[in-house]
Amino acid sequence: MQVTETLKEGLKRGYTITVTAAELDGKVSEKLAEAQPEIELKGFRKGKVPMALLKKQFGQRMLGEAMQESIDGAMNEHFEATGERPALQPKVDMVDGEDWKEGDDVVVNLSYEALPEIPEVDFSAISLEKLVAKADDAAVDEALKNLAETAQDFEDKDGEAEEGDQVVFDFVGKVDGEAFEGGSAEDYPLVLGSNAFIPGFEDGLKGVKAGDSKDVEVTFPEEYGAEHLAGKAAVFECTVKAVKAPKAAEIDDELAKKFGAEDLAALKGQISERLEAEYAGAARAVMKRALLDKLDETVTFELPPSLVEAEANQIAHQLWHEENPEVHDHNHGAVETTEEHTKLAVRRVKLGLLLAELGQKAEVEVTDAEMTQAILNQARQYPGQERQFFEFVQQNAQMQQQLRAPIFEDKVVDFVFDKAAVSEKETTKDELQKAVEALEDEA
Incomplete structure (x- = not known):
C-alpha cells in the first residue's frame, strides 16, 4: 500500500492511496481463511470447503469488503502518523471508477481540510471585569408589588x-x-x-x-x-x-404565606436572593461576551474555508427563516450569504475551534447527570410528551450534541474565568441592564 502526497496548501490536503492487486487478493484470502471453519456447502462438511471454491463463491463480496477496509485502514494510519484531524468528512474518489476490474490496483484520491493547530493561550494575560449588583430595597419592593398583583x-x-x-x-x-x-x-x-x-x-x-x-x-x-x-x-x-x-393583595405576612414563606421578612429575603442570582447570571453573560471578544481579538490561526462557508450558509438560512416566519419547510430558493454572514461565521468557527481545544486540553467533560438535567429542562417544553422527548433524544445523536455543546462551552468558559485575572466592580441594576441590552444590540 502506498500513500503519496499530492497537495499541501494551507489547510488543504490531497493524497493518492494505492492498494495493489496482490494486497487485495491477500486480504481476500485472509478473510476467507477466517470464515472457512464456519462455512458449510452442499457436498462438503463444515469447515472443509476448498479455498478455490470459497473464492469462487464468496470472492466478489469479500473483495468489496477488503477494498473498503484497506482504504479505511490507510486513512486511519495516515491520520495517526500525521496527527492531523479533518475539519469535515474527507472526500474519497476512486481514480478508475467504473473502468476498474478485478486484478487491477486500486487507486483513490483522498482530499480534506485539516483542522488548524491552535496556539497556546496565556490566561494570565486576560483581564476581565465582573459586575456585581446587589438587590436594593427598591428592587425588592418592586418585586413584592408584582407578586401582590399576581395574587390579586x-x-x-x-x-x-x-x-x-x-x-x-x-x-x-x-x-x-x-x-x-x-x-x-x-x-x-x-x-x-x-x-x-x-x-x-x-x-x-x-x-x-x-x-x-x-x-x-x-x-x-x-x-x-x-x-x-x-x-x-x-x-x-x-x-x-x-x-x-x-x-392587589396586601403586602403582609399573609401574602408571604401564599408564596410559601414564613412571614414577610422571610419572603423579602427569598426575593433578594433570587434577584441577586438573576443579576449574577446577567453579569456572567456580560463577562462571557468580554472574554470571547478578547479571545477573538488576541488569538489568531488559519480557519478551514469549508467550515466557515458551512457556518455562513447556516447563519444566512436561519436569519432568512426569522424574516420569513410563515415558511416552515426548506422548499424555498437558495439563500445568498453576505459579507456580514461570513464575518459572523469566521468568529463563530474560530471561537468554536478554540474553546474545543481549550476544553480538550483541560479535560473538560459533560457528565451524564448534566446531560440528563439538560434533557429534562428541554422536555418541560412539551407537556404530556416528556417521556417521548426523552426517548427521542436518547436515539438522536445530533440532538444530544445540540444539548451537550452549550454545557461544554459554559464549562470551558468557567475554566478560563478561573485562570484569568478577574476584578469585581460594583454596579446598579440599571447599569447591569444597560450592559445586557448592549449585548443584544451587538448580537
Whole structure:
C-alpha cells in the first residue's frame, strides 16, 4: 500500500492511496481463511470447503469488503502518523471508477481540510471585569408589588366594565337560534383582556354594568377545535351579575404565606436572593461576551474555508427563516450569504475551534447527570410528551450534541474565568441592564 502526497496548501490536503492487486487478493484470502471453519456447502462438511471454491463463491463480496477496509485502514494510519484531524468528512474518489476490474490496483484520491493547530493561550494575560449588583430595597419592593398583583383579588365596583375588570355573568350561546352543547354557564367569572374566550367576545362585554343583559355577537374562528362550530356566527345571550375591579393583595405576612414563606421578612429575603442570582447570571453573560471578544481579538490561526462557508450558509438560512416566519419547510430558493454572514461565521468557527481545544486540553467533560438535567429542562417544553422527548433524544445523536455543546462551552468558559485575572466592580441594576441590552444590540 502506498500513500503519496499530492497537495499541501494551507489547510488543504490531497493524497493518492494505492492498494495493489496482490494486497487485495491477500486480504481476500485472509478473510476467507477466517470464515472457512464456519462455512458449510452442499457436498462438503463444515469447515472443509476448498479455498478455490470459497473464492469462487464468496470472492466478489469479500473483495468489496477488503477494498473498503484497506482504504479505511490507510486513512486511519495516515491520520495517526500525521496527527492531523479533518475539519469535515474527507472526500474519497476512486481514480478508475467504473473502468476498474478485478486484478487491477486500486487507486483513490483522498482530499480534506485539516483542522488548524491552535496556539497556546496565556490566561494570565486576560483581564476581565465582573459586575456585581446587589438587590436594593427598591428592587425588592418592586418585586413584592408584582407578586401582590399576581395574587390579586376582585371587589365589586360601580360603573362600567373595563379592561382588566372581572365580569360575573350567565350566558347561553346560540347558532342559528339554537343553543349548542357547551355554550352555556352560570356565574362565570371572566377577566376582560385575558383572551379566555374566542376573539371579540370580551370586547363585547366592555361597558356593561351589573344587572345588564346583552347579546354578544361573535364568529367562531375557521380553525376552531369543534368542527360543527368552526367559522359559524353565534350569539351569546348574557346576563351580568356583577362587575368587579382588580385589587392587589396586601403586602403582609399573609401574602408571604401564599408564596410559601414564613412571614414577610422571610419572603423579602427569598426575593433578594433570587434577584441577586438573576443579576449574577446577567453579569456572567456580560463577562462571557468580554472574554470571547478578547479571545477573538488576541488569538489568531488559519480557519478551514469549508467550515466557515458551512457556518455562513447556516447563519444566512436561519436569519432568512426569522424574516420569513410563515415558511416552515426548506422548499424555498437558495439563500445568498453576505459579507456580514461570513464575518459572523469566521468568529463563530474560530471561537468554536478554540474553546474545543481549550476544553480538550483541560479535560473538560459533560457528565451524564448534566446531560440528563439538560434533557429534562428541554422536555418541560412539551407537556404530556416528556417521556417521548426523552426517548427521542436518547436515539438522536445530533440532538444530544445540540444539548451537550452549550454545557461544554459554559464549562470551558468557567475554566478560563478561573485562570484569568478577574476584578469585581460594583454596579446598579440599571447599569447591569444597560450592559445586557448592549449585548443584544451587538448580537
